[in-house]
Amino acid sequence: MSNTTPAPRRALLVIDVQNEYFTGQMRIEYPPVELSLPNITAAMHAARAAGVPVIVVQHDAPETSPIFAKGSASWQLHPQVAAIEADHHLHKTMGSAFAGTDLRAWLASRGVDTLTVVGYMTHNCDAATIYQASHDGLQVEFLVDATGSLPYENAAGKASAEEIHRIYSTVIHSNFAAVASTADWLKAVQEGQPLAKDNIYLSSQRARQA
Numbered sequence: 001m002s003n004t005t006p007a008p009r010r011a012l013l014v015i016d017v018q019n020e021y022f023t024g025q026m027r028i029e030y031p032p033v034e035l036s037l038p039n040i041t042a043a044m045h046a047a048r049a050a051g052v053p054v055i056v057v058q059h060d061a062p063e064t065s066p067i068f069a070k071g072s073a074s075w076q077l078h079p080q081v082a083a084i085e086a087d088h089h090l091h092k093t094m095g096s097a098f099a100g101t102d103l104r105a106w107l108a109s110r111g112v113d114t115l116t117v118v119g120y121m122t123h124n125c126d127a128a129t130i131y132q133a134s135h136d137g138l139q140v141e142f143l144v145d146a147t148g149s150l151p152y153e154n155a156a157g158k159a160s161a162e163e164i165h166r167i168y169s170t171v172i173h174s175n176f177a178a179v180a181s182t183a184d185w186l187k188a189v190q191e192g193q194p195l196a197k198d199n200i201y202l203s204s205q206r207a208r209q210a
Contacts, residue, residue, distance in 0.1 A: 005193075005194060007192035007193070008113060008114035008139065008192070008193075008194045009110075009111050009112050009113045009114060010047075010052045010053075010112065010114045010115070010116055010141075010189065011052060011053040011054075011055060011107055011110070011112040011114075011115055011116070012043060012044065012047040012052055012053070012054045012055065012116045012118065013055050013057065013097060013103075013115055013116065013117050013118070013119070013129065014040060014043075014044060014054065014055065014056045014057065014081060014086070014118055014119050015057045015097055015117060015118070015119030015120060015125050015126055015129060016057055016058065016059045016119050016120050016121075016125055017037070017040055017056075017077060017078045017081040017119050017120065018058060018059065018068065018074065018075060018076060018077055018078065018120075019073055019074045019075070019076050019077075019078055020067055020068050020074040020075065021033070021078075021120050021121075021148075022037075022078060023073075023074070024067060024074035025066060025067050025074070026067055026121075026150060027150065028120055028121070028148035028149065028150055028161070029148070029149065029150050029151060029160075029161035029162075030148055030149055030150075030160070030161035030162040030164075030165050031145055031147075031148050031165065032148070033148065035145055036145060036146050036147060036148050037078065037080060039118070039143065039145050039146035039182040040081065040118050040119065040146045041080050041081065041084065042182060042186070043116070043118055043143060043146055043182055043185065043186070044081070044084045044086075045084065046186050046189055046190075047116075047189070048084070048085065050189050050190070052116075052189065053087040053088065053110060053112070054084070054085075054086045054087050054088075055086060055087065055088045055089075055090065055097075055103070055106070056077065056081065056086040056088070056089045056090075057089075057090055057091075057092060057097045057119065057125075058075075058077060058089070058090070058091050058092075059075075059091075059092055059093070059125070060075070060091050060092065060093050061075070061093070088106055090102065090103060090106075092125075094128075095124055095125045095127075095128035095129070096125070096128040096129045096131075096132045097125065097129045098129065098132045098133070098136070099128075099132075104136065107138070112138070113138060113139055114138065114139040114140070114141060114194065115133045115138050115139070115140050115141070116140075116141040116142075116143065116185065117129060117130055117133075117140065117141065117142050117143070117147075117177070118143045118146035118147055118182075119146075119147060120147060120148055121147070121148065121149050121150065122147045122148060122149045122164065122165045122168050122169065123149055123164050123165070123168045126142065126147055127168055127172065130142060130172055130176050130177045131176055133177075134175075134176040134177065139178075139194065140176060140177035140178070140197075141177055141178045141179075141180060141185060141195050142169070142172055142173075142177040142178070142179045142180070143180060143181065143182045143185055144165075144169050144179050144180065144181060145181050145182055146182050147165075148161070148165060149161040149162075149164040149165040149168070150164075151164070152164065170203070173197055173198050173203075174197075174198050174199065174200050174203040175197070175198075175199065175200050176197070177197055178194075178195035178196055178197040179197070180195050
């Protein structure tokens with residue numbers, strides 16, 4: 001009897017790589033887009049070469065919105081992403097790419113069991129999508145250098161882009177998705193291997209013993 005783990009049936013989900021995050025009001029700070037964008041496009045090219053479906057997601061806001069106003073220059077996909085052919089292109093109006101879209105049915109109809117998430121932002125649309133995918137029984141992968149965050153300040157507190165990205169990535173890897181570099185993911189795709197997430201217990205124990 002073979003103990004070989006079946007190869008993941010992946011799809012690559014490219015979330016909201018729109019001009020808003022590059023030249024608009026919501027510029028990504030960490031990791032810098034000079035790092036994340038080339039990794040996003042590298043993942044897209046590798047997915048297409050490996051026969052991994054590529055899904056591009058675009059966020060729509062009302063035309064009067066200060067950000068992501070549908071039809072505006074900031075709403076458009078970044079040209080480097082728009083230039084790469086996608087297998088599916090969906091529009092969303094909420095954080096999760098599953099909310100109000102056909103994503104769940106599209107993945108199921110193609111037998112996808114592993115969803116790889118790239119794009120923006122780590123702590124908002126990426127996290128919402130990852131949580132929902134995990135709860136729906138999908139294996140999830142998150143490419144930590146193919147996404148990014150920006151700083152926040154509100155009545156609850158203040159956090160830098162680096163803090164937000166690091167903390168969300170750590171929490172996501174503890175339970176919801178395998179967090180990996182783009183380079184490690186490219187190798188896993190080439191070899192047909194899964195990537196492993198951690199668990200809450202071990203993540204907590206390591207921190208307590210440090």
